[in-house]
Amino acid sequence: MPRKSANESARYDPVTMSSTTINDQDTQESGITDEESDRLVRDDVRQPRTDTDRMRIVIGVLSVCAMVGIILGISLGGRIEPPDDLLVTCSPNAVSTKEGFSKCKLVCAQAECCNVPKDHPESCATEQADACEAFDSVCTILSFDYDGDGKVDVLEHVHVPPADLLINELCQWDRLQTEEGYKVCEAACKPGNCCSDDIDTCTVTNPDACKEYAACQILHVQHIMTIPPADPQLEDLCAPEVFDDHVEYNKCKEACTPASCCLEPDDVCKVQNPELCSGYDACGILHGTPKSHPLSVESQVLTKCNTAALSSAKEVGECENLCEPAMCCFNGSSDACDKTEHDDWCDQYAACQTLEFMDNKMDAKAAVQDACSDTSSPSGLETCTNVCAPAICCFDDTQNCIENGMNNLRCSHYEVCGVLYENDKDPNTSVKPNPVDTEMASPLNMVEEIAAVCTEELIVTPDGREECMNLCEDNLCCFAPGSQNCLKDHGETCVVYAGCSILTEEEEDNSSPPPPPSNNNDFPDVPSSFHNQISERCLETKLNTQEGFTQCYDICKRHFCCFSTDPLANCYNDHTTECDDFMLCSQLITPVQETVVSKNAEEITKQIVDGVCDATSIQSSTEGFENCRSMCADHLCCFSPGGMKSNCIESKGVSECLKYKSCSNLIVVEEEPPVVYEPNPNPENKIPDFCGDDYVNVHGDQNCRSICKERQCCLYEGGEGNCIFTNYNHKWCEGLELCLNYDDVKLDAEINSRIYSCNVQWSDQCDAICKERSCCLQDGDDNCIHSAVRFSLPI
Known part of the structure; x- marks a missing residue:
């Protein structure tokens, strides 16, 4: 840039907002001295600014910022980062001095690329939207320098007068339907127009006054939706009993069409027409569900x-x-x-x-x-x-x-x-093929039919065998060998079809090794009446009392994994049939309302849970019970029987579950403590089948260890707890000597045998065993009932 000559000086033109060059000769010829020139410039600056002038000032500020950015080496379109002290640097107090104003302007200059049009290659408004927003919300304060003196004074804050006391009435939706009404509202809102500006000058400096103009937002809605009053006969036109006739159905549909916006997710229509929309409530039958409109x-x-x-x-x-x-x-x-x-x-x-x-x-x-x-x-x-x-x-x-x-x-x-569906639900909770699914509505009838048709006398004939096969063919995997066997995943269904095994007995191949024993205790076999009870016990209307909640919980506590939102804990795909049967159980772990204390789980403490789930509060009112139920919904799985996938202590953590210990107040406790669930093992799985050398050499000893631990009760001494002659017949324990090869099995059996013996006669040995397990009885984080699995046995 060429240097100015000695007889030239630069002046800032406040109108064009540009620097102009003035020759001394020009001022002399015009008769204007330097002193007069300076005075004229100052006088002009003091004149009240028009909106155009103010905009020019803003543009000028931004231009200066851009120039400063270039000087600092900050190029347009580069990476910008709001400094940690931006709020302090550009605070109202800081920019009230010229030095502070200049410092804020210098920091804000690096965000010049935010103001470049988005389609410009140097714009960063889209790629760095978060950073631009951070700068914009703070750097706006620079535009408050209305007198251009390089600082923001308190007196420069825009003043918003109080709103008309009738402004809410003047700006109602129905008044805006006429041109005259619209103009009246517009006039009442004019003194507070700046409250709606993109630059929050008014709102920041006049927060209370701007609130009085809230009704004026109606003027900024681009499309005002209006609907006519509902047909007086609408309820009759949309009555459920007339919907089986297409002519009557169309009459309802036509009567509801003018108010279709009332049913849309965007509730602008309802906000604008609350009373008119309520007149169309009968139209909900056109889009209702079996719960909202069961008679449609x-x-x-x-x-x-x-x-x-x-x-x-x-x-x-x-x-x-x-x-x-x-x-x-x-x-x-x-x-x-x-x-x-x-x-x-x-x-x-x-x-x-x-x-x-x-x-x-x-x-x-x-x-x-x-x-x-x-x-x-x-x-x-x-x-x-x-x-x-x-x-x-x-x-x-x-x-x-x-x-x-x-x-x-x-x-x-x-x-x-x-x-x-292109996007199915989460695969951990979505449906999957079910090879042995069956109608469980009347399992007893199916059992009786199979027993009558699939007899030894009848299946020897072609017709008799075909009739039995028709009943059983879809469920023969219950009796299939090896990996084809589905008993593990579909135990309940296989029980119904147990009589079908007669079709496979004559074809049994003893040369192949037996299938591995099932170690899945999540869903034990249950009587057929169980399925008939769930619909009655888990009715939604019965879940708002302790007694009703407990009845449903007792049925459902083993099936919470069916509905878990944790992919690792969800078991729907493993037990599709059972989970479908117990679908009503999902109501127990679904909050009935927003958590009353906090939406942030991290903010909930044990003291908060104890307060919400206080036994007296739960028993004294329905509201108290539902508050606790909502808070505990996601943690009821902590109380599911141990050793099952529905028990979430491992996934949620011991401390987390202990925090929700008071949730147990939702459940009515009987006089006798709950019995720990014990599986009903299959006595057909024999120890020699899985622990013999031939099997172990080929398949390893995992299944042998499993069946030996399952039957360690056979080793109990003194008769107490011994299951050779009590729970099962002696075949259950045949081949027990093969289990003695595993020291951990012998040790567990020895300790558990002593525990059972302590129930009969106390000894010093019992003191030692119980002292080792004393942590099971501790309160708080010291409790080890869930972390020390070996200790969580009957004592």
């Missing part, structure tokens, strides 16, 4: 025509009667309900198409598989979509089957429907 046609179809509800001729008949008006939607037998003309009406009957794929066996699960066997054509895809309608909640992460009222749904029956 769609809700009844979903609950009565899903696979779990089609396990008997009577239930199939109920579905057929319900679907009769709309079967023409699927077979095209009548133009009266042509799907192209009455698409929405037919959609509420979608699940009815399952009936088309059911044969005489009424196998609803197979019907779903057949319906979705070909989704390559539009018609095939539509058919699969219809049949899968009840199971949307199984795949959609935004839905919950229980909350929707689909309590009887069996997601495992709809596994094939996954083809319809």
Whole structure:
């Protein structure tokens, strides 16, 4: 840049906001002295600034900042980083002096790239949005220098006058529907317009005054949604009983169309039209769930025509009667309900198409598989979509089957429907193929039928054998050898089909080694009546009292892993059938409301839990009980029987579970302490089969150790606890000598034998054993009942 001559001087033009060169000769010719020139400039600066002038000042400040940035070597588009002391450097107190103002301006200069248009190659507004936001929120204070003296004075803060006392009334939505009303609101809001500016000058300096203009935000809504008043006869038009007629259904739909925005997730429409939207409440039946609108046609179809509800001729008949008006939607037998003309009406009957794929066996699960066997054509895809309608909640992460009222749904029956969804639920909680799934609604009937058909006398004939095979063929994996055996994962179903083993006995091959014994104790065999009890005991209406909650908890405590949100703790894929049967249990571990104390789990202390779950508070009011239930929902698994996957002490940690110890107050404690769950081992698994040299040399000793530990009670001395002649017959302990090769088995058996003996006669030896285990009885973090597994045995 060329240097100025000695007779030239630079002046700052406040109008053009640029530097101009003035010759001494020019000032002399015009008769203006240097002193007068300076005075004129100062006078001009003191003139009140227009909005245009202020904007120019802002632009000038930013321009200077850019120049300073260049001087400092900070190039546009480079990486910017807000300094830790930015708030201090640019605080109102700091910029009230010229030195502090200059320092803040220098720091803010490095964010010049934030103000470059986003489509410019040097812009950093998008790539460094967080940094730009940090600078912008603080550096805005530089624009408060309205008089241009290089600092921000308190007197320069913009003053916002109090709002009109009637401003809330003047700016109501209904008044803005006319041009006159809109102008009245606009005029009332004008004194506080700056409160809505992008630069928060007014809001920062006049927070209370700006709050009075909150109603003015209505002027900034781009689209004002309005709806007409509802039809006075709307409730009759949308009554559930008229929805089986497509003409009446369309009348309801047409009457509800003007208020469709009231049902949209974006609640702007409801905010603008609260009273008018409430007049359309009856329209909820068009989009309701079995829980919100149980009497609607769609809700009844979903609950009565899903696979779990089609396990008997009577239930199939109920579905057929319900679907009769709309079967023409699927077979095209009548133009009266042509799907192209009455698409929405037919959609509420979608699940009815399952009936088309059911044969005489009424196998609803197979019907779903057949319906979705070909989704390559539009018609095939539509058919699969219809049949899968009840199971949307199984795949959609935004839905919950229980909350929707689909309590009887069996997601495992709809596994094939996954083809319809690009993004299935988490694989740890989604459905998976179930090779031995069966209708468990009436297992006793199935047991009786198998017992009658699959007898030695009948299966010797071709017809008799075929009849038995028809009942058993889908579940023969319960008796298969090796890796094909499914008894471990589907024990309950295999119990129902136990009589089918007669088909495999004559084909048994004794040359192959026996399958490994099942060590999975998560789901022990239960009587068939168990499944009939769960629907009654776990009704939502019964869960708000200790007694009702306890009854459901007692059934469900072994199945919490089915619904765990922890991928490592979730067991749905391992026990699909059982988890479906116990779906109602998920209500116990779902909070009934937001946690009343804190949404941040890290902020919850033992003292807080103890306060919320105080026994007196729980027993004195429903609100107190539900507060504790919400807080404890995610930690009930801490109280599940030890040794099961549903027990989450290992995943959550001992200290975390102890913090929620008071949650046990939700459960009514009987006079006798709860019995630790003990599995019912299979006596058919014999020790020599797994501990013989031939087996161990090929397969290793893992299974041998497992079966020996399982039967260490055979080694107990003195008779107390010994299971040779008590719990099981003597075959249970045959080959016990093979287990003596493992010192850990002998040691455990010796100690546990002494523990049982202590129940009969106390001795010094008992003192030593109990002293070693004293930590099991300690309070707080010193308790070792869950960390010292060897000690968590009956004492």
